[in-house]
Amino acid sequence: MLKAILLDLDGTLLGNSMEVFVPAYLEALGGFLSNHVPPRRLVNELLNATRIMAANDGAGPTNEEVFASAFYPAVGRERAQLEPVIRRFYAEEFPKLRPLTRPVPEAPRLVEWAFGRGLQVAVATNPLFPRTAIEQRLEWAGVGVQEFPYALVTTYEAMHACKPHPAYYAEIFSLLGRAPEECLMAGDDWGADILPSTRLGCRAWWVANPAVRPPATLPRLMGQGRLSALLDRLLAAESGPY
Ligand SMILES: [Mg+2]
Structure with a gap:
């Protein structure tokens, strides 16, 4: 029985190409x-x-x-000296x-559905960023933390491992108090989102063009396509097993 849904952020809840976003982010931060x-x-x-x-690695x-x-x-600066400046960067810059990102129209519908169903909803974004950078992107995606009381947002302050390390997913299941079999992970990155989560026993939805062939056949892969296709599938399955 489905109890929790794990949602990747960039490329899943929010249209955000890392090839565009990361260089712009680094340039802004450097400046x-x-x-x-x-x-x-x-x-x-x-x-x-x-x-x-x-x-x-989670240990x-x-x-x-x-x-x-x-x-x-490595930069020869005291943390106490630089951290407030970095905080100001996140607030101001x-x-x-x-504008480098674009909302995914069906993202709020999927999140609303999940909360309406009483599922635990976790934002399973690679925890390389501070909480503010993740909360701002959730806001841009129309699924901000003011509106949705997420069970977990995987920030770099909270987590002890990163994707694709299985310890990252193990920590999520543990924090949610769920067995992997009770969870569904949706994400666009095969290697970071799909492989490690399914290896632990979680089911997964690959946010990818349905015409693209999955790199492997995984029994725990529920399907692939846009979030709207996932929502359709979940709605259809409401009366039965997901
Ligand atoms: Mg992604």
């Missing part, structure tokens, strides 16, 4: 911090610290702490990236 760290050095060290954080500190231990020494 904003240029009085403290030369932009090129900042971007290089940010990417390096992000790689180290992405390897976090130790939070992603935020792993990032901080790698990043601040990050909102300006919104």
Whole structure:
């Protein structure tokens, strides 16, 4: 019986191409911090610290702490000195990236349906970003945390592993208090969203063009297509097993 739904954010709830968004984000952040760290050095060290954080395996500190231990020494700045500036970046500059994204019309309908059904809803976005950057993107997607009391939003402050590490999904199931078999993960990234979640026993919906052949046959893969197709499937299954 379906008890919880896990929703990826970028490319799933929100139209957001990482090839466009990430360079613009890095340029904006580099510019904003240029009085403290030369932009090129900042971007290089940010990417390096992000790689180290992405390897976090769930056994130790939070992603935020792993990032901080790698990043601040590498740029030669005190965390206490730079963190308030970064917070200001997220308050003042990050909102300006919104035009690079576009809402997915059916995202609010799917989230509303899930809450209406009494499911736990988790935003299962790769926890490389602070909470504010994720909450702002949810707002842009029309599914903000003011409107929807999510059971979990996987921020870098909260989580101890990243996609595609299975520990990331194991932590979600544990925080929700659910067996993987009671959950459904919807996401657009085969390697990060579909493979690791289904390996743990979760069912999955691949947000991909139905004409694209899945890289593998997975018994736990429920289907593929837009979120509207997933919603249609869930509505059709309401009277039976999902
Ligand atoms: Mg995605």
